[in-house]
Amino acid sequence: MQVGARARVLALSGRAGQTLVLDRFRAGKRLERRLLVGGTSPTLIELPVTEQDRGGFALTLWTVIDQQYVELARSVLVPWDNKELAVSFATFRDRLRPGSQERFTVQVKGPRGKDAAVGAAELLAYMYDRSLDAFAPHRPPAIAALYPSRAWPGTTRATLGAATSSWVPHEGFAPLPDAPLLQGDALKLLSGYGVGGPGVRRGGRGMMRLRMMDGAGAPQAG
Structure with missing residues (x-):
């Protein structure tokens, strides 16, 4: 625009x-x-x-x-086209001999023919070995990055949204009874603790004892 x-x-x-x-x-x-x-x-x-x-x-x-x-x-998007300068070579030689000297002339024009802005312009000229492009391409800095982009809105926050949980405070009411925890039958001698069987072991909550069932005596010879 x-x-x-x-x-x-x-x-x-x-x-x-x-x-x-x-x-x-x-x-x-x-x-x-x-x-x-x-x-x-x-x-x-x-x-x-x-x-x-x-x-x-x-x-x-x-x-x-x-x-x-x-x-x-x-x-x-509204461009900064009032900052654009047209840069061109008035004299240029693409072939030089080692040790020779050459003068290049650069012509700068203002945006859309407004040459009054050329007096405040600064020209930076440099040379580089183009054969090095085989290893990494030469990318000169983008001058347009010096002028900011302001096409972004402000931060808006809405009070409407989905609630993942809801808490209802209560005081003076009788607490609701907890539902019983139902578990299936399991053989206690074969626990999932790795070692298993009777004995004494230590865990994250202290010492746990596993005993054999009452009434089970030692085997006797017949």
Whole structure:
């Protein structure tokens, strides 16, 4: 989206009388809020793009339907084309002999023919061995990264959400009885502790004794 243009936003609801909220953000800061009503407000909204919008802005459209918070966010990019400079070589030789000297002439033009900005421009020229591209490609730094992107909305928090648990405090009421813990039959002599059988062992909760059943005497010879 270029400066001077008008951004067109289509915002509507399928429910007549539904309230919609359209927010406009720049760098996370809200600039404008519009309240829309489904079936009554215009569905096509035009927003002018000014110089202050360079870096972009964001739009969020949200509503509450059937106790549910619904949000839609979109970013509008506005380039920093007023900072672009056209750089070209006026004189250039692609073949040189070792030890020779050569002068290169670089021509700089302002954005869209505005040469008044050239006086404040700084030129950085450097040379590198192109044969090293076989090992790693040469990537010059991106100048566009110096100009920030501001097309992100602010942080919104809704009080509506799913509850994973619900606690009901009580005082003075009789506690509910616990349900009995049902377990199947098991042979106590063969526990799952690894060693198993009767004897004495130590565990995480102290010492546990396993004894043979009462009335079981030692074997006798017949």
